[in-house]
Amino acid sequence: MLGSMVGVKILARAKPKAIKWMVIWLLLFAGLRALLKGLEIWK
């Protein structure tokens, strides 16, 4: 919750390009995690 408040300030100042890569890395992590869980490699 405290992190969110800091995050808002960073979001306002950060470059959109940086945000784009941030989103891509987060999605990549989430996607791989779900896929590996589905395939029962990482339970």
Add this chain to the structure above:
Amino acid sequence: MIHSRKVLKILIVVLSIMVIFVSISAFASQTQEAAKETASASTAPWWVWPLALFVVTFILGILAVLGGVGGGVLFVPIIGGFFPFNIDFVRGAGLLVALAGALAAGPGLLRRNLASLRLALPVALIASSAAIIGAMIGLALKPNVVNTLLGATILFIVAIMVTAKKSDFPNVAKPDNLSQSLHIMGIYREESLGKDIEWQVHRTPQGLALFIIIGIMAGMFGLGAGWANVPVLNLLMGAPLKISVATSKFLLSITDTSAAWVYLNQGAVLPMIVVPS
């Protein structure tokens, strides 16, 4: 704007009261259970885990706002993977953490014109009503199949986002009739460029239709589906990336609320895990 701030304040107060109430009623019976579980799983003193949780979730909170996601994507896999807690408690905590994070970030995002109420409300209405249907459908499919499909879908979205051009500020030549009648448009100050950006959206009916699917999935898995909101708002509807991320984070405060009740009712919310987070 002032009205929305009031609503958010009320939401925060209600949530705090809820958390305090649940803490009092659940503390007596469940902490002992969790303490036993933690003690049997590790030899570290008990205070190490809340402290570690506080530090880790502080960093996760920052990342979550920047990515426009809630707890399902970051909190559950990381805390569930590296901390000695039962996964059900982690999921319950993840949901409340996502909700608290979204509520904490909401006022700041709205004040900076980054989160758009006009964009969020129709989408939230559709997604949360679809979430109820999703919860009713339940888990008809096998979890393995669903997870594999989910992973494949997210990776597919990643591939689109990597190859998409101009996703920072998509070019919307002409807004459609629906978005015009709902007045979904706005201006925000891009600090990194030092100028004001005007934005509007197109393909609103298609976008809203996709949010039905997102809502059903969110209901089925009990998550806020922040990871799905951003690409739809940004790539399909053509909202600037920062607006999409901020609106998605704000949306979570609405969509997560319904799921949070289910977990609260089932007793999956442990104050010991939720409070430091």
